[in-house]
Amino acid sequence: MPDSVSHSKLGWCFGGLILALSMLQAQAAEPVFLPDIAPLSDFPDPAHATRREGLFLPLEMPRLLTPGMTKRQADALLGVPHFHEGLFGERRWDYILNFYTGSGTAYQICRLQLRWDRHMRLEGMAWSSEECRAAVYPMPEKRDVVAPVSQAPPLALYFDFDKADLSEKAQQDLAAFVAANPGTDHKLSVIGYTDGAGPDAYNDRLSLVRADRVSKNLVALGVPLSNLQISGAGERSPARRGEDGMREPLNRRVMVMIMSGA
Known part of the structure; x- marks a missing residue:
């Protein structure tokens, strides 16, 4: 007892x-x-x-x-x-x-x-x-924290099945995105995703690896690492639903979005 x-x-x-x-x-x-x-x-x-x-x-x-x-x-x-x-x-x-x-x-x-x-x-x-x-969820009129309000259209970079390497096109798109949004004061949200194939834990890790690869490319393009918010969302929030999201190419992506403070 x-x-x-x-x-x-x-x-x-x-x-x-x-x-x-x-x-x-x-x-x-x-x-x-x-x-x-x-x-x-x-x-x-x-x-x-x-x-x-x-x-x-x-x-x-x-x-x-x-x-x-x-x-x-x-x-x-x-x-x-x-x-x-x-x-x-x-x-x-x-x-x-x-x-x-x-x-x-x-x-x-x-x-x-x-x-x-x-x-x-x-x-x-x-x-x-x-x-x-x-x-x-009160309205955030008077908050002064960083909110994910996009100043430019978000960039979607797509990946081959079970891969985290950026294609040549993805590298070109990323370079064009940085060139179109110059300056070192931008805060960027970098979120990785996967399709619905594979275990949840594996997909969570793969999505984070993809986001990390994109972030390293951004740093190489001159974006300060301190300006990057990196995360992985696994197979959650798919871009396209259907067939349970299994091996859907549009879901294997990393989204890059510019955030701004209040």
């Missing part, structure tokens, strides 16, 4: 640490995407909820949810879903969330739906009203 109690206390402490770190990160981070708004008819009957009273959360917590997360990562942020949904096989998780309005003890009741792809990765979210979404 003492061992189980100590493990329980350790679990609560660890959970509290994750919550605190998550809130600090959310306060500084821009939302990476904007969820959908769905009609109430898309949500299950609240009478069938396991937590009909809903769950009170800081607004920053659901704001940390991003496409590509696993169910365990979502569970760590929001807890288990509220309508008997299981961990395996379920393509939708539904929550009843309560947010204080800032006026005494008044609060608004919101419905949130998480949608999972065939790999059980988060591919979409929907709120029950515009007011609920706006509470979690």
Whole structure:
């Protein structure tokens, strides 16, 4: 019994640490995407909820949810879903969330739906009203962080299957992009992608390798490394869907986009 109690206390402490770190990160981070708004008819009957009273959360917590997360990562942020949904096989998780309005003890009741792809990765979210979404994702008029607002059309560079080497055409396109956008003050987002063939972990790594190869070419063209934001998105956010994205050439790409500050 003492061992189980100590493990329980350790679990609560660890959970509290994750919550605190998550809130600090959310306060500084821009939302990476904007969820959908769905009609109430898309949500299950609240009478069938396991937590009909809903769950009170800081607004920053659901704001940390991003496409590509696993169910365990979502569970760590929001807890288990509220309508008997299981961990395996379920393509939708539904929550009843309560947010204080800032006026005494008044609060608004919101419905949130998480949608999972065939790999059980988060591919979409929907709120029950515009007011609920706006509470979690406020308009960024007064923010002074770097936002991915493109000053020029993004550049797409394509790759052969299971390869990360730039073709001659890709190198020419990249050089033309840099020449058309001179200066060393540009911040560039470099995001790699893959098609749907192969395991998720392998695709995540391959997408990052592709982004890294493009970044090295950008540095060779005179772009400071400190101006590059490099990431890999694996097979998530495909440019073209169909046949589950397997070996779709348009999905094997790296996107280069100019970002600007406020």
